[in-house]
Amino acid sequence: MKQRRLGRGVAIVGAGMSKFGAFPGLATRDLFVDAFQELLASVDKGFNPQEIEALYIGNFSSDLFEGQAHTAPIMADWVGLTPRPATRVEGACASSGVALREGLIAIASGLYDIVLVGGIEKMTDLPTSRVTDTLATAADVTYEVPAGFTFPGLYASMATAYMHAYRATPETFMKVGFKNHENGALNAKAQFGQRIADIMEARKASAIRKGRPVPTWSDEMDFLHDDRANPIIAWPMRLYDCSPISDGAAALLLVSEELARQFTDSALHIIGAGQASDGATHDRPTLTGIPAARHAAKMAYEMAGVAPADIQVAEVHDCFTIAEIMATEDLDFFPAGEGWKAAEEGRTARTGDRPINTSGGLKSKGHPVGASGAGQVVEIWKQLRGEAGERQLSGDIRLGLTHNVGGTGQTCAVHIFERR
């Protein structure tokens, strides 16, 4: 494949997000305004939002979730940016990762200098069964869904293929969820920002309050093995292997590299970008990894001129715990079949040599699908600028990566960021 280069450099000079969670009464537009306000406050040297020339908004399915299509112009209107062009970008759970790429391309082409990239989703208005049905529309509705596949079910089937190929066990997956809750507990924006131990204590306290028998879990793994506390969703994926149903929004300010210093002295330069597509899950040569992620990662590494080992922090698409393990292999952080061992050994923890999902990941932070890709970039923005608070990685963190997957890998967008 021909190596691609950007027409000119592009940098992120502002980033913000709403809290992720379940917010009855708030629509996507309300959450987007929240993210936009935080973005404005994040621009070190300040700026006039009227300088924004275009918007690219990632959104999976406001149509089915909220009964509202055509959402991008509404976002532009609610932050006072009409009549600028506002384009909705749909790539399932990778919608805002792809929106970021579209914003990047628009500036690199020379058409615009200043672009707002957003991501939005409002999922909690629907009952769980209809959320399940809506998410399943990211798979092949003609040929996968009639077999009874759900979205968790598709990833669970990849988990059985992975376990069979590499001798991993369901316990490995539980440890990924455990780790992401440890990180999310340090993130005030997280939907489920509690450690597993905190959740266990809360369950015990609730049982005492209600006069019910108090559970006697010996430790976190005992809790995660409990069919009542951690029910099976699609074996081997249990509740604590699955990212939650969430509402949320995120926003990023992109400018041409020449303008970056007008906004901040510590911009994030987007030095690598890759995107790839694929067919239905059953139609792939391998089920132990995501081919589109491998393609997208290769493109991004080649454009950036960096190696996987150079990346200091990565936010990967852990919609399910198995997905995080496969991501660490698809990104070449570990060889195929070794990702589960690295997770077991704690190498992907905040204190490990290869920290993954310091934000808490989609598992703990929440997964408002169309907002998740932009939300990942917010964490890299914070880590590279030393603004991640209690969960800040130590050392001089200059190189970060985001990996955003749509469906089960029909779309994948990978970006690499450098603070110069």
Place this chain on the structure above:
Amino acid sequence: MSEKPFTGAVFYEYLNEHKLMGSRCKTCGEVHVPPRPGCAACAGSAVEWVEMSGQGALAAYTVIHIAPTAMIEAGYDRNTPYCTGVVALAEGPRISAQILDVDVRHPETIEIGTPLEIAFIERGEGAARRTYLAFRPEK
């Protein structure tokens, strides 16, 4: 074989007759299941219908406890989970299908690589009757 269009609608018409059909490229021989009106391997436009033998092997699976609406209507739920998976057909292509006659209470005993044979599930009454693709371990 007939000249029926190589569409999902016709694929399911054949399935209602208990035939698992794909398309074969007359130029390069590539078989697509489900069928495609053009060949994705060589971009050829001349394709023909071909029936699959119904033999295959289990490539991946899951046992679903939280079911989608359509499967809840078919009688499945948290207490009545079902197995679904990816089947590698003897002819090469892979397809999604429900997996019958496996121990859904002990999913760890279900084995990838198990030889499978085709089965058909009928759901709905009268004009709404429809056949769903399934496989079960070979007897």
